[in-house]
Amino acid sequence: MEALLDHLEGAIEQARAHVTQALGDGQILAASDDQVVRALSLAAELQRLTDAVLVESVGEVSRRSSGPDRDLRLTARRGCHDVSELVQRATRMGPASAARLQRGAKGVALGESLSGGPLPALLPALRSALLEGEVGIDGLIAVSGPLEPMSQRVPLESLRVADAVLAAEACGTGPDGAPPACADLLRVQAQVWAAALDQDGAEPKEQQAMRMRGVTLGVARDGVVPLRGSLLPEVAAQFQRICDAIGSPRVGDGVSFRPEGEGEGEGEGDSGFADDPRTSAQKRHDALATALSVAASSEQLPTIGGAAPTLVISVRAEDLVSDTGWAHVDGIDEPVSARAAAHVGCAGVIQRVLLGDNGRIQRIGTEERVFNRHQRRAIALRDGGCIIPGCGVRAAWCEIHHVTDHAEGGPTHTDNGVLLCWNHHRFIDHGGWQIRMNRGVPEVKAPPWIERNPRWRPVTTSRTRLLDLVARRT
Known part of the structure; x- marks a missing residue:
């Protein structure tokens, strides 16, 4: 781990020097179309590798902050109320970005056995794609979001099959020879896999949705009445x-x-x-x-008072x-x-x-x-x-x-x-x-x-x- 930290520190210093030199004086204005697109692609690949370190670190912070003794939790030892606050302070991110990292880490974080050794992640193929820089936080959440919640209702072998197929699609190594899938396409495919594997999941999800539905009218202020709430998908679709x-x-x-x-x-x-x-x-x-x-x-409509x-x-x-x-x-x-x-x-x-x-x-x-x-x-x-x-x-x-x-x-x-x-x-x-x-x-x-x-x-x-x-x- 010490070697990784040294490499990261060195890479940061080198990247900072190159970025300041290349972009500080507006050289991108004279770049060709191919150079601009290539810079965008390389920066995204670097970002995906950075996402891997962020997700792995946040997953470990969450694991070390989940013990029964509050005083022994990592968050408490750093003077933070919860994992989100620690992540925000360490990364300068906002709460939404910190929450995304926590969600993404659930499916790919390593566990710890009773002997102290590592336990495989719930989605090992997706974890490998993350560490190789083939999938970033957007693609990770797109896949783990639908798959991770049904881990208690679906056999682990079936879940791992979906994990392997979707990771291959993310890397562009699927059987159909398609290029690497973007996050939106991965989300659609993951939702299809979840629907196929979790036939009994629709009913409890429907019950949860029925409990969560609602519309609330606030108190009139400044000439408007605030409206907030949650619509059922079919109601939202009709409104759209x-x-x-x-x-x-x-x-x-x-x-x-x-x-x-x-x-x-x-x-x-x-x-x-x-x-x-x-x-x-x-x-x-x-x-x-x-x-x-x-x-x-x-x-x-029904009448009121006739x-x-x-x-x-x-x-x-x-x-x-x-x-x-x-x-x-x-x-x-x-x-x-x-x-x-x-x-x-x-x-x-x-x-x-x-x-x-x-x-x-x-x-x-x-x-x-x-x-x-x-x-x-x-x-x-x-x-x-x-x-x-x-x-x-x-x-x-x-x-x-x-x-x-x-x-x-x-x-x-x-x-x-x-x-x-x-x-x-x-x-x-x-x-x-x-x-x-x-x-x-x-x-x-x-x-x-x-x-x-x-x-x-x-x-x-x-x-x-x-x-x-x-x-x-x-």
């Missing part, structure tokens, strides 16, 4: 499909056209605006908001008209903006309650459904989907927006309603897009930062209307 369908704009579906009677060229071209400043996390939020809105309006699940937002009439002040959401302590109330009211149901100066209820109005299902179908036929060019959200996922606001006397009529996705509907007032109705046909104008000379354009993605347009032009 919804996000893919809603949150991934398609360019070119927002087709502009020239209605009957307009001048040649008016409203033609430049239809495929595509500018979405939202982050991926914001897109997932908006997809969830859309899915919740669609589900609540589907009339297929009515469909309804989001109740209260706001003073003068605040709603002036777009100032606050609104209050039933079930959430923190108030929201009047704009949020206007967005919900535009797509939902409004009921007016008149209170006297002393707080007495003087009049309760009837619920006014903004657009009925017949109007919605007609608007969907006319617009096809969200009318903002380049958005691409389908009609079934859209809300109906009053072009002239309902609170300002805008009628609940097809000549005053257009399809907008949740995102564009929520932020239409300050997103820069303008909408107007021209003889019952919606027109939009892009923000100046998207189009140098914005102009009004009729828009639709309705396949029926586009087919009719083509027929008229031909």
Whole structure:
């Protein structure tokens, strides 16, 4: 071991001198493509050898820190609470990297017999590949992650077969002659081996997953409510499909056209605006908001008090008209903006309650459904989907927006309603897009930062209307 330490110290000094000399003055800028790629490959090989020393050392630290007498543990003798703290202090790593080394060491660490001699690792072939620098910490975890947990349920001989095959794939010495497998490919292959060997493992894993599932809503703060939890894989997959369908704009579906009677060229071209400043996390939020809105309006959810699940937002009439002040959401302590109330009211149901100066209820109005299902179908036929060019959200996922606001006397009529996705509907007032109705046909104008000379354009993605347009032009 002393010789290894001497070699490591010497290698570090040599590597430091060469790296400082070669990279310090920017020589890599003059390197050829082959030299850059070769440097990357050699550095990765050196990193894998370093990973071997790290994993082996962390495994031994864990073994020496697992005794029943706390005072005799290596961690206690170094003044650390646990293995993670010792590793972080010795390596300057963060807790996540320290945890990865601990996980990786479980499958390849040597044991100690009663006589003090070494016992073979659980995955000896993978250990050999690690020591030879053929597999690093990513590949190690990719293989040992699926295999190590089932060691108590699967015969050791079967586990060793999977270990040998996967180690050969990692080294590029498999029977099919494929090149060394990357970590992601090793993970897939290891999961297949685990599923084949551990037929009874699915049920306890399913039970564990059912216990761990859950979603928690935090306390509203700074205008948002924190959301955290764990989804079952199939639920997460369904949510991802919804996000893919809603949150991934398609360019070119927002087709502009020239209605009957307009001048040649008016409203033609430049239809495929595509500018979405939202982050991926914001897109997932908006997809969830859309899915919740669609589900609540589907009339297929269980009722509450005899009515469909309804989001109740209260706001003073003068605040709603002036777009100032606050609104209050039933079930959430923190108030929201009047704009949020206007967005919900535009797509939902409004009921007016008149209170006297002393707080007495003087009049309760009837619920006014903004657009009925017949109007919605007609608007969907006319617009096809969200009318903002380049958005691409389908009609079934859209809300109906009053072009002239309902609170300002805008009628609940097809000549005053257009399809907008949740995102564009929520932020239409300050997103820069303008909408107007021209003889019952919606027109939009892009923000100046998207189009140098914005102009009004009729828009639709309705396949029926586009087919009719083509027929008229031909």
